[in-house]
Amino acid sequence: MATVTMTVNGKSRTGEAEGRTLLVSFLREELNLTGTHVGCDTSQCGACVVHVNGEAVKACTMFAQEADGAEVSTIEGQANADGSLNTIQQAFQDHHGLQCGFCTPGMVMSAAALLKDNPKPSEQEIRNYLQGNICRCTGYHNIVKAIMAASGQDVSAVAAE
């Protein structure tokens, strides 16, 4: 066991981790931040995407001890200070970018990473960026639409198929 300290959503958090403890297990089980989901546990689905030092990573494929001293942001830190949904989250709600919501934390975190690098992505760029985020419900269409809307683009012409 080792003591691991990281800044999670702006607050310093400390907990215990074995060598094999995954970052996602540390967040969920040690820090009780269960918004980050585990869908596949095999680096395929992206339900576990969080940001480590500003970059999107799959928290099921990184050890907690690797994030010692890092800045981590998770879905729990995305809402505005007053508790209202942030722009991306609100766009997912407005454009029905989720059904069961299982993939949504990862989708929102991936979308946030994309928009940081590319503030006005095209539909194709969004689809390429989401290659590692799998959704079983929505067919992706409304997720892509929500991300376009969140980046301030007009989505009225995007058919609601």
Added chain:
Amino acid sequence: MYDFDFEKPSTIDEAVAALSSEGAQALGGGQTLIPTLKQRLNMPEKLVSLTGIAEMKGVSSDGGTMKIGGGTTHGTVAKEAKGSFAGLAKLASLIGDPAVRNRGTIGGSLANNDPAACYPSACMATGATIRTNSREIAADDFFDGLFTTALEEGEIIVGVDFPVPEASDYQKFEQPASRFPLVGVFVAKHGDRVGVAVTGAGEDGVFRWTEAEEALAGNFSADAVSGLSHSADGLISDLHGTAEYRAHLIGVLTKRAVAAAS
């Protein structure tokens, strides 16, 4: 996953010392190793993370050589090689997905030598040199069959030096489920030396298609290879494609790579 001790040294020397103990193994980005550990296919006593070693990260150019640290992520390679080394930038930008590219490293990919990994083809086609903590190894001598390389126990890849080609391209025909290449072809032109290397197809892993290299050396055009076909002997046959199908893809992708090279 079985448990293990975890160490994160900050210099190459410390990492080499930590790796000298029995049962120790290097950890790069973990994008291959962690899934293997989860399946209990591997049982190290200690993992030595290389991700805290600043001297193993980053891309620099030195004359006509691009020097890439062994701990550099695919995402960084994609960004840094853009503009000056088109084929390599494209190759890196097509590995996995953005989150995988933010962790996975070039050194980990080369050390692993998956028969369908992308980077080995770029190393072979350009005649790159793999630098370890103790020596330099030419790409032609590095890859040694499936998941096997010239690396000794505890030896780590600290960097890769690529002679930057005048023109290069990588064509990846994706296996749609894994998104690894079913076949990938890297073409690199340095004056009249042309390298053509194929991944995903060989039963012994990555290889150079010398017949195409010779045809392209005098005439770097898609026409120069349109009459060539690769034999299916020694190629992989599996549920995703027969050896004949892969042989056909090698021809098609080589032509496309030459036509697209920049």
